[in-house]
Amino acid sequence: DSDLAGFNSNKFDIPLLAEEFLRAGIDFDMGKRRAVDVQNIFHRLEQRTLSAAYVFYCNASLENAHTAEADVLATYEVLKAQIERYDELENNMEFLADFSNRQKVADFAGFIAYDEHNVEIFTFGKYRGQTVKSVLTENPGYFSWIQNADFPLYTKKVLTSIRLREFNKA
Numbered sequence: 001d002s003d004l005a006g007f008n009s010n011k012f013d014i015p016l017l018a019e020e021f022l023r024a025g026i027d028f029d030m031g032k033r034r035a036v037d038v039q040n041i042f043h044r045l046e047q048r049t050l051s052a053a054y055v056f057y058c059n060a061s062l063e064n065a066h067t068a069e070a071d072v073l074a075t076y077e078v079l080k081a082q083i084e085r086y087d088e089l090e091n092n093m094e095f096l097a098d099f100s101n102r103q104k105v106a107d108f109a110g111f112i113a114y115d116e117h118n119v120e121i122f123t124f125g126k127y128r129g130q131t132v133k134s135v136l137t138e139n140p141g142y143f144s145w146i147q148n149a150d151f152p153l154y155t156k157k158v159l160t161s162i163r164l165r166e167f168n169k170a
Contacts, residue, residue: 001032001033002033003033003034003035003036003093003097004033004034004035004036005035005036005037005038005075005079005093005096006036006037006038006072006075007037007038007039007042007050007053007071007074007075007078008037008039009035009036009037009038009039010035010037010040010100010101010108011037011108014030014035014108015108015109015152015154018030018108018152018153018154019152019153019154022153022154022157023153028154028157029157029161030108031161034093034094034096034097035097035100035101036079036093036096036097036100037100037101038053038075038078038079038082038100039053039100040099040100040101041079041082041089041096041099041100042078042082044099044100045082045086050062050065050071050074050075050078051065053074053078054074054077054078057077057078057081057082057085058074058077058078058081062074079096104118105123106120106158106162107152107154107155107157107158107159108152108154108155109151109152109154109155110123111123111124111151111152111155112132112155112158112159112162115131119131119133120132120133120162122135127139127142132159132162133162133166136162136163136166137166143159143163146159147159147160
């Protein structure tokens, strides 16, 4: 039930974690969690690498870059420094998660996103921009196609959750 944070975590660490949990048969759901991507905050406000962020915010060179421990500690130090530096940043998970996410996606791969009304839409293929609900209603076979195709497990899990939610409403 923990919120998650990391550097480039929304595109790498969290999708990887979700895939591994699901492969191992462990249910993983981001529905009630928030994710803060420190890299997205950095990209919106400064340059582009963890080492550069560390130099910029912490005024020190990052030793042992790209090792797990060094990167985790550096990410934490950068986030603390960002919160101290920028008045527009609030020190709470909900704000930081919203601020650090560029596009609101339902799955990590970005195949399903939320539109301006917070309704799930497909972001790819012939149904790009259409609501998941309408596509699954008009073409129920699309669900099976995605489930049997080479999509990430978490994308399939999210699609199944949407389908079950909509089915239970009827």
